[in-house]
Amino acid sequence: MLLTDGIREERLKALAGWTYDPDVRAIRRSFRFADFAEAFAFMTRVALLAEKADHHPEWTNVWSRVDIALTTHDAGGVTERDIALAAAIDAIAA
Numbered sequence: 423m424l425l426t427d428g429i430r431e432e433r434l435k436a437l438a439g440w441t442y443d444p445d446v447r448a449i450r451r452s453f454r455f456a457d458f459a460e461a462f463a464f465m466t467r468v469a470l471l472a473e474k475a476d477h478h479p480e481w482t483n484v485w486s487r488v489d490i491a492l493t494t495h496d497a498g499g500v501t502e503r504d505i506a507l508a509a510a511i512d513a514i515a516a
């Protein structure tokens with residue numbers, strides 16, 4: 423179920439670094455690592471997690487940077503599934 427604007431903003435307060443992009447109705451965060459190997463190792467861990475959750479990131483990687491957007495296509499915007507995946511990704515990056 424799509425989060426209301428109020429609930430979404432509330433959830434984002436607890437997720438440092440994630441912002442809402444209204445153009446694509448997704449939450450975004452950029453991650454930086456020491457080098458490509460570190461960035462790709464992170465992506466591998468996120469990919470396994472995403473597959474388990476059947477909820478997948480939209481992302482790009484340029485050397486040591488990984489840009490991630492999360493949205494729920496069926497719902498047409500941000501749901502609790504995106505918030506949960508964002509929190510799990512943060513835990514991996516920490």
Ligand SMILES: C[C@H](O)[C@H](O)[C@H]1CNC2=NC(N)=NC(=O)C2=N1
Nearest residue numbers: 476477478479492493494495496
């Ligand atoms: C059929 C399958 O459950 C869906 O296509 C899943 C797969 N992964 C997904 N990932 C994300 N981020 N949003 C979705 O709506 C989504 N849908």
